[in-house]
Amino acid sequence: MRGQYAEGPGRRTGRGRRPSAGPRPGGRTRPAAGRVRAPTRTLIGLPFTLCYTLVLLGTGLYARLADPGTVHDLLAASSTDVSHLSQRPLLSLLVSALWAVGGITSPYLVLFPLVLGALERRVGGARTAGVFLLGHVLATLLTELPVALSVAVGHLPGSSLRRLDYGVSYGLVACAAALAGLLSPRWRWALLGGTVVALVAGGLVDFDPLTQWGHTLALLIGVVCWPYVRRSAGGCPRRQGGDGAGRRFAHSERPSGNTRGPSVH
Numbered sequence: 001m002r003g004q005y006a007e008g009p010g011r012r013t014g015r016g017r018r019p020s021a022g023p024r025p026g027g028r029t030r031p032a033a034g035r036v037r038a039p040t041r042t043l044i045g046l047p048f049t050l051c052y053t054l055v056l057l058g059t060g061l062y063a064r065l066a067d068p069g070t071v072h073d074l075l076a077a078s079s080t081d082v083s084h085l086s087q088r089p090l091l092s093l094l095v096s097a098l099w100a101v102g103g104i105t106s107p108y109l110v111l112f113p114l115v116l117g118a119l120e121r122r123v124g125g126a127r128t129a130g131v132f133l134l135g136h137v138l139a140t141l142l143t144e145l146p147v148a149l150s151v152a153v154g155h156l157p158g159s160s161l162r163r164l165d166y167g168v169s170y171g172l173v174a175c176a177a178a179l180a181g182l183l184s185p186r187w188r189w190a191l192l193g194g195t196v197v198a199l200v201a202g203g204l205v206d207f208d209p210l211t212q213w214g215h216t217l218a219l220l221i222g223v224v225c226w227p228y229v230r231r232s233a234g235g236c237p238r239r240q241g242g243d244g245a246g247r248r249f250a251h252s253e254r255p256s257g258n259t260r261g262p263s264v265h
Helices: 030-044 047-065 068-077 082-087 089-098 108-123 125-152 158-162 169-180 185-205 209-224 226-234 245-249
Strands: 005-008 011-014
Touching: 047 068, 047 089, 047 108, 047 125, 082 089, 082 125, 082 158, 089 125, 108 125, 108 169, 108 226, 125 158, 125 169, 125 209, 125 226, 169 185, 169 209, 169 226, 185 209
Parallel strands: none
Antiparallel strands: 005 011
């Protein structure tokens, strides 16, 4: 009989049987290609973090491979001490943030892309750069201006005007504190607590009162930025949707409708 089927559990045979579908051409390579494309899309979507991290890697490699005397001269010229700030404030503030303390082996090279990348994904590159610069510039000025006043009244020697002061830690700490404002309460206080513990541990290894004050000020600056980053994250639906990462870490309360000697940070 035409079209007759002999049926069994979960299968059928006969002239009307449809051939079983085999694997699609290239079907086995699709997941691997997806795994390759996903990190690429992530990096392309974080231009500020990616470019800045590459700059820090470049200066770190140069500090490791170049002549030590030349590197020391460059770091001294990049310092945001009172002397350089009084002569060329904008340039000093800019170039001091092109170096990571410790060079290519610096822990900042690991923390920097993690913290800034997470913040940039939620609020965008321009706003992340704004938070970073705010923490870097304000914390630097608020720690160096008291040094200038202390030298002027005779409480510190004139050599304090040329302290070695450079690095990205003020901006990094400000971004970490700002990122905490976008997390749920449990993760928020965990991030803030972990940042404080890391800063205290760093101070025990290489204590510098002015740098410690600068880190504290940078942390407070990041907290002050909470309303700004929360509004920015709320107006950035592309980063809130998609893979669900933004929703998972979004702020849960959002309505639904440096002393004597070298000082580096």
